[in-house]
Amino acid sequence: MSMNKPPKGDKPPGEDKHPKGHKPSGKDTSAYLEPAENILVFPGFSSSCLFHGTFNRHGGVSPSPWNSNNVSFGLGDNSENIYANRKQIKTALGCKRLVSAKQIHGSRVHTVDESPADDLEIHGFDGLITNVPGIGLMIQQADCQAVLLFDPAKKAIGIAHVGWRGTVADIIAETVFSMGQEFSTEPTDIIAAISPSLGPCCAEFINFRSELPEALHGYQVRANYFDFWAISRDQLCGVGVRPENIQAAGICTCCNQDFFSYRRDRDTGRFASVIGVKKTED
Numbered sequence: 001m002s003m004n005k006p007p008k009g010d011k012p013p014g015e016d017k018h019p020k021g022h023k024p025s026g027k028d029t030s031a032y033l034e035p036a037e038n039i040l041v042f043p044g045f046s047s048s049c050l051f052h053g054t055f056n057r058h059g060g061v062s063p064s065p066w067n068s069n070n071v072s073f074g075l076g077d078n079s080e081n082i083y084a085n086r087k088q089i090k091t092a093l094g095c096k097r098l099v100s101a102k103q104i105h106g107s108r109v110h111t112v113d114e115s116p117a118d119d120l121e122i123h124g125f126d127g128l129i130t131n132v133p134g135i136g137l138m139i140q141q142a143d144c145q146a147v148l149l150f151d152p153a154k155k156a157i158g159i160a161h162v163g164w165r166g167t168v169a170d171i172i173a174e175t176v177f178s179m180g181q182e183f184s185t186e187p188t189d190i191i192a193a194i195s196p197s198l199g200p201c202c203a204e205f206i207n208f209r210s211e212l213p214e215a216l217h218g219y220q221v222r223a224n225y226f227d228f229w230a231i232s233r234d235q236l237c238g239v240g241v242r243p244e245n246i247q248a249a250g251i252c253t254c255c256n257q258d259f260f261s262y263r264r265d266r267d268t269g270r271f272a273s274v275i276g277v278k279k280t281e282d
């Protein structure tokens, strides 16, 4: 074991989120675990027309190092395990289809405009939006953020995969703009949530001068460590989302062993964040 490993999670979620001297923007509302204990939900998304959740690494069937609820192909895990894990997620949420993005750290947004005959994984996109009921839009993570978006007025949703490259490309703004174009979503109506992801405690970027634009350098909480949760809040506010409508789990995936973390473990799985509009009885 390397001595340079980041600190392990000995603090409960929600504590020590913002190191001394750094003021995060916006208001924080912590997420909480559902009784199943592997689904984290956001209080702001308790609308009866919505299903959602961030699933932690537990409750699946994959062996080490993907143990156990790995949802991603291409990491060495057996596809049958991944199908079983995805099926378990659909059952837990009561959703008919999962549409996931095969993410590339870009800023393209895909609109799902009809219910597919089977689950779909769409290559080359980092944002997914829809207003079709019954479809769970899924982002796959191991330190990157999923930013979940819900427009209760138009009953439309979006989800974005936000790593540092996505932050630089402003995938959050692209996803909000796309909801405006496709569903006439007003940003002021949007409720947003930032999933568990790499926290300011562990987001060390020693090459930040070449990787991050100068406008983001002010988000350093100490030398070389950045608060990407605060950046995402500000990017959401920058496109018109109200600060009081933004909540963050405040859970660092690198500190918290219940989540996959690429930075902590490198060879590991991916966990899932999913959001969808419920199908009404007809």
Ligand SMILES: [Zn+2]
Binding pocket: 006, 198, 199, 200, 201, 202, 203, 252, 253, 254, 255, 256
């Ligand atoms: Zn951390």
